Structures are given as C-alpha cells and as structure tokens.
Amino acid sequence: MISAQAWPYVALLLVGFLPNEVWRYLALIMAHSLDEDSELVVLARTIATALITGVVAKLVVFSGGELAGFPFALRLGAAAGGFIAFAVFRRSVFAGVAAGEAMLIVGGLFFRS
Amino acid sequence: MTLREFPSQPRALIAGILSAWGSVFFIVLAGTYIGLGALAHNFGFSPWWFALSTVIIWAAPAQVVLVSTLNAAGASLLEAAIAVTLSAVRLFPMVVALLPLLRKRARSVRDLLLPTHFTSISMWVESLRLLPGIDHKFRIAFCNGLSVGYMSTAVGFGFVGFFLAARLPPLLAGALLFLTPMSFLTSTARNCRQFIDVLAFIFGIVLGPLLAWYQVELDLMWSGVIGGLAAYAINRVREAVV
Numbered sequence: 001m002i003s004a005q006a007w008p009y010v011a012l013l014l015v016g017f018l019p020n021e022v023w024r025y026l027a028l029i030m031a032h033s034l035d036e037d038s039e040l041v042v043l044a045r046t047i048a049t050a051l052i053t054g055v056v057a058k059l060v061v062f063s064g065g066e067l068a069g070f071p072f073a074l075r076l077g078a079a080a081g082g083f084i085a086f087a088v089f090r091r092s093v094f095a096g097v098a099a100g101e102a103m104l105i106v107g108g109l110f111f112r113s
Numbered sequence: 114m115t116l117r118e119f120p121s122q123p124r125a126l127i128a129g130i131l132s133a134w135g136s137v138f139f140i141v142l143a144g145t146y147i148g149l150g151a152l153a154h155n156f157g158f159s160p161w162w163f164a165l166s167t168v169i170i171w172a173a174p175a176q177v178v179l180v181s182t183l184n185a186a187g188a189s190l191l192e193a194a195i196a197v198t199l200s201a202v203r204l205f206p207m208v209v210a211l212l213p214l215l216r217k218r219a220r221s222v223r224d225l226l227l228p229t230h231f232t233s234i235s236m237w238v239e240s241l242r243l244l245p246g247i248d249h250k251f252r253i254a255f256c257n258g259l260s261v262g263y264m265s266t267a268v269g270f271g272f273v274g275f276f277l278a279a280r281l282p283p284l285l286a287g288a289l290l291f292l293t294p295m296s297f298l299t300s301t302a303r304n305c306r307q308f309i310d311v312l313a314f315i316f317g318i319v320l321g322p323l324l325a326w327y328q329v330e331l332d333l334m335w336s337g338v339i340g341g342l343a344a345y346a347i348n349r350v351r352e353a354v355v
Contacts, residue, residue, distance in 0.1 A: 008158065008159070008162050008183075009162065009165070011183055011190065011193075012162065012165065012166055012169070012170075012179075013169075014190070014194070015179065015183060015190050015193045015194045015197065016166055016169075016170050016175065016176075016179040016183075016193075016197060017166075017169045017170055018194075019175075019194045019195075019197045019198035019201065020170050020172055020175045020197050020198065020200075020201040020204070021169075021170075021201075021230070022198065022201075023198070023201045023202055023203075023204040023205040023208075024204050024205075024208050024229050024230060024232055025229060026205060027204070027205045027206070027207075027208035027209045027212070027229070028208060028212065028222070028225060028226075028229045030209075041205075041206045042309065042345070043341065043342075043345050044202040044203060044205070044206075045202075045203060045310070045313075046309055046310065046312075046313035046340075046341035046342075046344045046345050047199055047202070047313075047337045047338055047340075047341030047342070048174070048199060048200055048201075048202055048203045048337065048341070049301060049304075049305070049310055049313040049314055049317060049340075049341065049344075050313040050314070050316050050317035050320065050336055050337045050338075050339075050340025050341045050344065051178070051196060051199050051200055051317060051333060051334075051336060051337030051340075051341070052174050052177075052200060052297060052301055052317065053297075053298070053301055053313075053314050053315075053316075053317030053318045053321065053340075054317040054318070054320055054321025054322075054324075054332075054333055054336030054337060054340065055174075055177055055178055055181060055196075055297075055321060055333060056177075056293070056294045056297045056298050056301070056317075056318075056321070057294075057317065057318040057319075057321040057322050058181070058321045058322055058325050058333075059152075059177075059181065059290075059293060059294040060291075060294045060322075061321075061322035061325075061326075062322065062325060063290065064155055064156070064290075065154075065155035065278075065286070065287070065290055066155075066278075066283045066284075066286040066287035066289075066290060067155075067287040067290040067291055068287075069283060069287055070287055075291070078291070078295075079294065079295060079298065082295050082298070082299070083298060083299065083302070086299040086302065091299075091302070091303050093141070093296060093299040093300050093303060094140075096295065096296075096298070096299035097144065097292065097295045097296050097299060100291065100295040101288055101291060101292070101295065104287070104288055104291050105284065105285070105288050108284050108287060108288070109284065112283070112284060112287070
C-alpha cells in the first residue's frame with residue numbers, strides 16, 4: 001500500500017505529470033509537422049480554452065479559503081471590472097489584474113464577512 | 114544577417130537564463146506563480162509538492178486544474194487526469210512548431226528530450242522569437258537556458274505565494290487567491306484571436322460554474338468538451354453561411 005505521505009506525490013505523477021507530458025513527447029515522436037491551422041488543432045485549442053475559463057470561473061463563483069469571505073457579488077464585480085480594464089487598456093493583462101485586485105481589496109475593506 | 118554566437122555552450126546557457134530573467138515573462142510568471150502558490154496553500158498541498166509539480170508539469174493551466182480538482186472533496190482521480198490532459202493538448206502543436214528550430218544540430222533525439230519537456234508558453238514564445246537569430250550550434254543550450262530561467266522564477270515565486278498566503282491578513286490572502294482567476298481570465302482572453310476562441314472563452318465561463326452547481330460528474334471535462342465543440346460547431350455554421 002502507498003503511505004499517506006507518499007500519496008499526493010503518486011497522484012502528482014499519475015494524474016498531473018503523465019496526462020500533461022504525454023502531449024509533449026507524442027509531438028516529439030510524431031516528428032512530421034502538423035499544420036497549426038488544421039481542424040484537429042483548432043478543436044483541441046477551443047476545448048482547452050473552454051476548460052480553462054471553466055476552471056477559472058469556478059474559482060470566482062465557488063471560492064475557497066480567504067476568498068470565500070468576500071461576497072459573491074464583489075468577486076464577480078471585481079472580475080468583470082478587471083476584465084473591462086483589460087479591454088480598455090489595449091488588452092493589458094497587467095492592467096486587468098491590477099484593476100480587478102484593487103476593486104476586490106477596496107470592496108473587501110467594507111463588505112468582507 | 115549574421116547569427117549570434119557564443120564562446121562556449123555554458124555561456125549560451127547562461128545567456129538564455131539572463132534573457133529569461135530580463136523578459137516580460139519574468140513578471141508574468143512571478144505574478145502567476147505567486148497566485149498558484151497561494152492556491153496550493155489554500156487547497157492544503159505542501160510547498161514542496163507544489164514546487165515539484167512546477168518542475169515536472171511545467172504548465173500553469175494544468176497545475177490550476179490539478180490543484181483545484183485533486184483536493185480531499187472526493188473528486189475522482191480520473192476526472193482530474195482527463196481535465197489535465199485536455200488542458201495540455203495545446204502543448205502538442207507547440208512542440209511540433211519548436212522542433213524544426215532545434216533539430217538541425219541535435220546529435221540525437223536525446224538532445225531534444227529536455228527542450229521538449231521545457232516547452233510551455235513563455236519559453237515557446239521567446240524561443241520562436243530569439244532562436245532564429247542564434248547560430249544552430251548554440252540553440253539547444255540557449256533554449257534550455259531560457260527554460261531554466263523561467264522555471265527557477267516560477268518555483269521561487271511559487272514559494273513566495275505559498276508563504277504569503279499563510280501569513281498575510283485575511284483581506285490580502287483573499288486578494289492573493291484572486292490572482293489566479295484574474296490573470297488566467299485576461300491572459301486567456303489575450304490569446305483569443307478569432308471568433309471561435311471568443312465563443313469557447315464565453316462557453317467555458319458559463320458552463321464551468323453551471324455544471325458544478327448542478328453537481329454534474331466530470332464537470333470540468335464537460336465544460337471543456339461541450340464548450341469547445343459548441344464553439345467549433347457554431348463557427349463552422351457561421352463560415353458556411355457567411
């Protein structure tokens with residue numbers, strides 16, 4: 001049996017490392033070039049995009065830890081505000097993150113439970 | 114155009130490291146991994162576990178997925194593995210695009226094993242930008258240097274985020290946990306160049322929380338697969354109509 005201490009590391013290898021790494025080495029093995037605009041690559045990209053924004057939205061909607069102490073409306077508002085700042089400031093990730101964080105912290109000063 | 118050369122392989126490696134630390138991705142990675150370190154703390158992982166995950170996974174999206182699905186709350190391992198692998202398919206075309214820049218002077222496939230593992234968005238963007246101007250002899254060393262520079266940045270700031278999350282007052286610790294969703298939201302939006310990507314982006318945001326709310330099994334996998342396929346189908350129809 002796997003001890004309790006070793007378990008997170010075994011899980012890291014099996015569930016984190018392997019399913020991620022397989023794509024890198026598959027590409028190395030299938031050495032022939034693959035067109036970046038091929039339909040399969042486009043589909044893989046859209047699935048990955050929807051998956052990532054799904055995870056991220058879950059982190060905002062069902063927050064854990066200290067973030068859960070901020071009201072839902074505030075978390076949503078700060079994310080939306082940050083996104084607007086991102087769009088306004090020529091798609092600057094830095095501007096988006098800074099604005100979202102500022103709104104969350106200022107709002108948190110008043111409305112945090 | 115003359116290609117840049119170096120006095121030795123180690124010097125090429127060091128030049129790669131310094132180039133990484135001086136690039137804009139240094140700041141991006143620092144912010145991303147402070148957030149991820151805090152997230153790992155929040156979900157009860159050890160800082161060493163998280164550092165190891167950075168070294169062997171070396172893909173921030175896969176790490177967000179893993180950290181947020183592998184927690185105690187009974188999420189199945191299969192679900193986490195499927196979600197991780199779906200987030201990682203994008204690595205395939207990236208490696209395919211990178212290899213031709215490195216292959217000419219590679220003595221064997223062995224020389225390519227490390228750059229293949231190191232392939233991630235930061236290293237990839239910088240490699241595609243810088244390698245064409247570097248002599249073929251030094252490209253692999255320079256490319257590995259870039260990656261060592263980025264990876265050390267990520268590991269270092271992962272620890273910073275982890276320990277800040279443990280010590281900051283609740284207001285700021287909460288703000289730290291907000292870094293990951295905010296930075297991924299904007300950086301993913303930045304990569305949306307076409308209509309189909311924007312659709313996938315929106316579908317994911319709606320489906321992720323919705324499926325989790327209804328406690329659908331494998332909710333992350335489905336938000337990716339349904340959202341991605343729907344975006345693809347709508348785009349196909351749109352192209353056919355227009």
